[in-house]
Amino acid sequence: MTTKALLASALAATVLLPAPGAAPASAEEVPVPGGEVSASAGDDSASAGGGFSPTYRHNTFERPAAGSAYTLAEWEKDGWYASSARGLDERAVIDDSVPAHGGGQSLRVLYPEGKIGPRDSGGLAPFQLTPAREYHLSFWARLDEDFSWGTTSFGGKLGFGLAGGAGCSGGDVCTGENGYSSRVVWRRDGKAELYYYHMDKKGEFGDSEPLRADGEVVHLPRGEWVHIAQRVRVNTVTDGRAHPDGEIEVFYNGEPAALVTGLRLVTDDDLVDKAYLSSFFGGSTEGFAPAHDSYVWYDDLKVSTSRTDICELGGCV
Numbered sequence: 028m029t030t031k032a033l034l035a036s037a038l039a040a041t042v043l044l045p046a047p048g049a050a051p052a053s054a055e056e057v058p059v060p061g062g063e064v065s066a067s068a069g070d071d072s073a074s075a076g077g078g079f080s081p082t083y084r085h086n087t088f089e090r091p092a093a094g095s096a097y098t099l100a101e102w103e104k105d106g107w108y109a110s111s112a113r114g115l116d117e118r119a120v121i122d123d124s125v126p127a128h129g130g131g132q133s134l135r136v137l138y139p140e141g142k143i144g145p146r147d148s149g150g151l152a153p154f155q156l157t158p159a160r161e162y163h164l165s166f167w168a169r170l171d172e173d174f175s176w177g178t179t180s181f182g183g184k185l186g187f188g189l190a191g192g193a194g195c196s197g198g199d200v201c202t203g204e205n206g207y208s209s210r211v212v213w214r215r216d217g218k219a220e221l222y223y224y225h226m227d228k229k230g231e232f233g234d235s236e237p238l239r240a241d242g243e244v245v246h247l248p249r250g251e252w253v254h255i256a257q258r259v260r261v262n263t264v265t266d267g268r269a270h271p272d273g274e275i276e277v278f279y280n281g282e283p284a285a286l287v288t289g290l291r292l293v294t295d296d297d298l299v300d301k302a303y304l305s306s307f308f309g310g311s312t313e314g315f316a317p318a319h320d321s322y323v324w325y326d327d328l329k330v331s332t333s334r335t336d337i338c339e340l341g342g343c344v
């Protein structure tokens with residue numbers, strides 16, 4: 028049995044499946060199950076050549092063949108493990124119908140008309156990372172030419188974020204012991220914002236910070252590839268007391284677009300341990316649903332503890 032197979036087997040033994048009857052109180056999202064991961068589990072840096080951090084991973088979506096569902100089992104074949112997933116079997120497909128960002132294929136995710144929340148819209152999977160205090164996550168996204176921002180309300184989660192511990196989200200109070208989450212969302216007319224859950228958030232849901240490029244608030248374009256990256260640094264902790272030194276930084280098309288400092292994310296030893304596919308419409312009401320079936324293509328997903336591994340952020344020189 029290969030090391031990867033052994034790891035997959037070990038992880039399979041602790042799979043936490045979502046309870047079929049346990050609908051989230053809000054359709055906004057569902058809690059992230061905890062999950063331990065062995066050092067370097069699923070890491071493909073060996074095949075990526077020398078010079079990369081051991082934590083570096085890259086998914087090009089060049090396999091399996093176009094038209095195939097990109098299920099959790101397929102993610103695992105590419106070295107990405109999650110304790111559970113929603114929507115991948117039904118709504119995530121390897122595609123070659125539009126020009127990929129890299130290679131010939133990308134991942135196409137469906138957001139069906141009239142549907143909100145990860146049960147019925149987009150996809151959800153907390154991919155396990157080797158825990159570290161700081162991670163960079165990077166991906167390319169191409170929204171459908173006629174992507175619908177919503178029906179009467181406007182908002183949804185785009186692509187991949189970073190999270191730690193129990194991934195506080197979905198209207199949870201972040202106690203410092205139930206983790207945190209950091210994602211990018213769209214609002215009306217595609218206005219792009221960082222959306223993050225931390226101990227000092229102002230309201231029931233996460234806090235937001237608009238992305239800016241050249242001094243202007245970013246509105247996501249449709250029908251073209253854009254690059255989104257984020258860096259999360261978890262605060263330090265002394266004797267159960269969180270020091271306000273956590274940071275989240277977002278990059279848009281390679282340039283800094285938002286920076287939040289002074290954050291308290293955790294009071295325990297949780298670090299960054301999830302590349303969090305968390306993408307769906309909503310919002311807690313059906314008004315957030317798309318007015319017609321909408322798609323986003325994703326390509327060249329990368330994670331690393333080292334910024335120099337991310338070419339899009341000036342690395343790889």
Ligand SMILES: [Ca+2]
Nearest residue numbers: 087129130132
């Ligand atoms: Ca590709």
